[in-house]
Amino acid sequence: MRDYASPGVAILVVGSALLAGVYAVAVIDRMIGVLVAGQGPSWGRLLAEPVRSSAVLALQQRRTTERPDAPGWALAPALFAGLAAVALALVPLSRDLVAADPATGFVVFSAAIAMVMIAVYLHGWSPNSAFALHGAYRYGAQALSFQMPFLLAMLATALPAQSLSIVDIVNAQESLWNVVRQPAGLPLYLVVGVAVSFWGPLNLADGADLAGGTSVEDSGLARLLWAAARAAMLVAIAAMGASVFLGGWWGPWLPGAAWVIVKTTALLIVLIASGHLLARVRIQQFVLISWVLLIPLALLNVFVSGALLL
Amino acid sequence: MNGLLTDAIFWVFAIGSVITAFRVFRTDSMMRAAFYLLASFAGVGGILVLLGAEFLGMVLILMMAGEMLIMAIVMVMFMMNPAGLNPMWMVHQHRIAVAAGLVSFFALASVPFLVDFPDRPALRPEEATAELGTELLGDSMLVFQTAGVALLSTMVGAIAIANRNGRFGEAEDGSQEPAAEPGTESRP
Numbered sequence: 001m002r003d004y005a006s007p008g009v010a011i012l013v014v015g016s017a018l019l020a021g022v023y024a025v026a027v028i029d030r031m032i033g034v035l036v037a038g039q040g041p042s043w044g045r046l047l048a049e050p051v052r053s054s055a056v057l058a059l060q061q062r063r064t065t066e067r068p069d070a071p072g073w074a075l076a077p078a079l080f081a082g083l084a085a086v087a088l089a090l091v092p093l094s095r096d097l098v099a100a101d102p103a104t105g106f107v108v109f110s111a112a113i114a115m116v117m118i119a120v121y122l123h124g125w126s127p128n129s130a131f132a133l134h135g136a137y138r139y140g141a142q143a144l145s146f147q148m149p150f151l152l153a154m155l156a157t158a159l160p161a162q163s164l165s166i167v168d169i170v171n172a173q174e175s176l177w178n179v180v181r182q183p184a185g186l187p188l189y190l191v192v193g194v195a196v197s198f199w200g201p202l203n204l205a206d207g208a209d210l211a212g213g214t215s216v217e218d219s220g221l222a223r224l225l226w227a228a229a230r231a232a233m234l235v236a237i238a239a240m241g242a243s244v245f246l247g248g249w250w251g252p253w254l255p256g257a258a259w260v261i262v263k264t265t266a267l268l269i270v271l272i273a274s275g276h277l278l279a280r281v282r283i284q285q286f287v288l289i290s291w292v293l294l295i296p297l298a299l300l301n302v303f304v305s306g307a308l309l310l
Numbered sequence: 311m312n313g314l315l316t317d318a319i320f321w322v323f324a325i326g327s328v329i330t331a332f333r334v335f336r337t338d339s340m341m342r343a344a345f346y347l348l349a350s351f352a353g354v355g356g357i358l359v360l361l362g363a364e365f366l367g368m369v370l371i372l373m374m375a376g377e378m379l380i381m382a383i384v385m386v387m388f389m390m391n392p393a394g395l396n397p398m399w400m401v402h403q404h405r406i407a408v409a410a411g412l413v414s415f416f417a418l419a420s421v422p423f424l425v426d427f428p429d430r431p432a433l434r435p436e437e438a439t440a441e442l443g444t445e446l447l448g449d450s451m452l453v454f455q456t457a458g459v460a461l462l463s464t465m466v467g468a469i470a471i472a473n474r475n476g477r478f479g480e481a482e483d484g485s486q487e488p489a490a491e492p493g494t495e496s497r498p
Contacts, residue, residue, distance in 0.1 A: 072345070104439060107368040114375035118348060121379060125341055140383055147376060148462070164365075164439060291466050299459070 010099040014089045018081075021088075021235030022228050024265065026050035029272050036276045057224035065217050069126040076123035077225035083112045083119060084232035091239040092167050094249045094256030105166035106158050109240060110151055113196055116233065117143035120198070120205055123226065124214030135213025138283050139198065139205035145290035146195040152298035153188040156305045157244040166240075170248035177247040181308075184301045186245040188294060193237040193271060195286070197230050200275025204283050206230075238267040320360055327353030338397040340389065344382040348374055365439045 005013065030049055034040075090105045092098035102108055117139060124136025158164050160181060161172035169178075179186045195202040206213040215226050242248065242263035249256030281289075331350040334343045351374040358367030389398075401407055435441050447454050 069342070072342075102364055103437075104364045104368055107365060107372065111368045111372040111375070114372045117379050118345070118375050121382075122345065137383070140379055144376070144380065295462070295466055299462070 004101070005099045010089060014085050014099050017088055018085060018232045018235065021239075021264075022231040023050055025231040025234055025268060025272065026053075028265075028269055029275070032269070032273050032276050054224055057227075058221055060220040060223075062220040062222065063217075065127045065129050068128045068217075072122045072126035073222070076119050076126065077222060077229050079122070080116065080119040080229035081225065081232055083115050084229060084236045086112045087233070087236035088239060090166050091236070091243050091260070092170055092248060093260050095167070095171070097257065098167060101165055101167045104164050106154060106164040106169070109166070110154070113150060114147065116196060117147075119229075120214060124205065127217040129217045131210045131212070131216045132214050135205040135207070135210050135216070138207075138210075139214070141283055141287055142195055142198070142202065142204055145287045146192045146294075149188055149290060149294035149298040150192040150196065152295070152302055153185050153192065154240075154244060156182050156185055156298075156302045159302070159305045159309055166243060170243050170250070173247040174250055177245065177250070179245045179247075182245075182301055182305050184297055186241065188298055188301070189241050189245060190267070190270060191294065193234075193241060194274055196237060197233040199230070199234055199271060201278040201281050202286060203275070203280065204286070207280060209280070234271060235264070235268065238271060239264045241267050316360060320357065323353040323356040323360070326350075327357070335400050337400060340385050340398070340400075341382055343400050344378045344385070348378040362434055362438065363442075365442060 004010070027046055027050060030046055034046070087109055089099040090101070090109055092101065120139040120143070121136045124132045124134075124139065157169050157178045160178070161169040163169065163172075194200055198205045204213070206215050210216065212218075215223060218226055239260070242260060246263045246267070247259075248263075249259055251259035251262075254262070327350045330346045330353065333346045334350065337343050337346060352371050355367040355370040355374070358364075358370060361367075443451070
C-alpha cells in the first residue's frame with residue numbers, strides 16, 4: 001500500500017506550496033522583464049509588485065457580459081487551480097515527504113493536464129464573447145496537438161523505473177538522471193509545458209493579438225484567480241519536470257527538499273524567460289510542428305529508452 | 311481512509327453522476343451537454359478509483375476530457391452553431407427513446423438482485439496496473455502496441471498531408487483554386 005498524507009496536512013502543504021509558487025512566478029517574471037529591458041532591479045519594488053497588483057485586481061469592480069454562462073465562468077478558474085493542485089500534490093519533496101503517491105501517479109498527472117483543456121475551453125466559451133471564444137478554440141487546437149508528445153515524453157521516464165509512480169520514477173534516477181539518459185525528453189517536456197500553461201511564445205489562448213483571448217472579459221477577482229491558476233499550473237509543470245527529469249530530491253550536500261526547490265526554480269526561470277526572449281508562434285505553425293516533429297521525436301525517445309532497457 | 315468518509319465520497323460521486331447525466335438531456339446547448347457528460351464520466355471515474363481500479367478510473371477521466379473537447383468542436387463545426395449556444399433539443403424520437411431508456415434502466419438495475427455475487431473478499435493487489443494489463447492483453451501485448459504505434463503514425467501522416475491545406479496551397483497565402491482554363495483568372 002502506498003503513502004498518502006492525511007487530508008488536512010495535504011491541503012495545508014499543497015496550498016502553501018501553490019501560494020509560494022504563484023508569488024515566485026510573479027517575482028521571477030518581473031525580474032526577467034526588468035533584466036531584459038536593461039534596467040537595474042530594485043528589490044523592494046520587485047517583491048511588493050505582485051502584492052500590489054493583486055490588491056488592485058481584488059478591489060476592482062466586476063463587470064459582466066450579455067447572457068454569459070455564469071456557473072461555467074465562475075467554475076473555470078477554480079477547476080484550473082484545482083488541477084494545478086492535483087498535479088503539484090504528486091510531486092515528492094523527498095523519499096518520504098509526498099502529499100499523494102498513487103501507483104498510477106503518471107496517469108493522474110496526465111489526466112490533470114488533459115482536464116486543463118476543458119478548464120480553458122470553459123473559460124473562453126462561457127463569457128459569450130467573440131475574442132474569448134477564439135482563444136478557446138485556439139487552445140483546443142493547441143491542446144489536442146501537445147497532448148501526445150507530452151504524454152510520450154513523460155512516459156519514457158517511467159520505463160527505467162518500471163513503474164508509473166512518481167516516487168519510483170525519481171528513485172530510479174539515483175545513479176543517472178533522466179535528463180542524461182533521455183536527452184530529448186526535457187526539451188520536449190519544456191516546450192510542451194509552455195504550451196500547457198499557454199505562457200510566453202505559446203500564449204495563443206490568452207494572447208495580446210486577441211486582446212486577452214479567453215480572459216478578455218474577466219475583471220477584478222476573476223482575472224486575479226485566472227492569472228494565479230495559470231501561474232500555479234506553470235509551477236506544477238516545473239516541479240514535475242524537476243522530479244522526472246532532473247532527479248528530484250537526489251543531489252549532494254543539501255537535503256532532498258532543498259534540491260527539489262532549487263531544480264523547480266531553475267526550470268521556472270527557463271519557462272518564464274521564454275516569454276521575454278521568444279516571439280509568439282502562430283497556432284498553425286505550432287500544430288504542424290507538434291504533429292510532424294514533436295510526436296515522432298517523442299516516439300523515437302520512447303523506442304530508444306525501451307531498447308536500452310532490453 | 312475511514313469507512314464513513316469513503317461512503318460520503320461515493321455518494322457525492324454517485325448522485326453527482328446521475329444528476330449531471332440527466333442534465334445532459336435536459337439542457338438546450340451542445341456545449342453544456344458535453345460538459346455535463348464529462349462531469350458524469352468524471353464521477354464514474356472517481357467511483358472506479360474508490361473500487362481500487364485506480365488506473366481505469368484515471369484513464370477514463372483522461373480519455374473523456376480529450377474526447378468531449380473533440381466531440382464538442384466537431385459537433386459545433388457540423389451544426390454551424392458557432393458557440394454551441396443556440397437553443398436546441400438534445401433528444402429525438404421521444405417514444406422510442408423513453409422505451410429504450412426504461413428497458414435498459416430496469417435491465418441494468420435488476421442485475422444486482424438476480425446475480426449471485428461471489429462472497430470471497432479479495433486482497434487489494436500490489437501491482438493492480440500490471441495485473442490488469444496482463445489480464446486484458448496477455449500474450450497479444452506486442453501486437454496491440456504495434457497496432458497502436460501504426461495507428462498513431464497514420465494520424466501523423468494524415469495531419470502532415472492535411473495541414474498543407476489540401477490542393478490549393480497554404481491557407482495563409484490565401485489558398486486559391488487554380489483556374490479551370492490556363493491563362494484565365496481563378497475564382498477568389
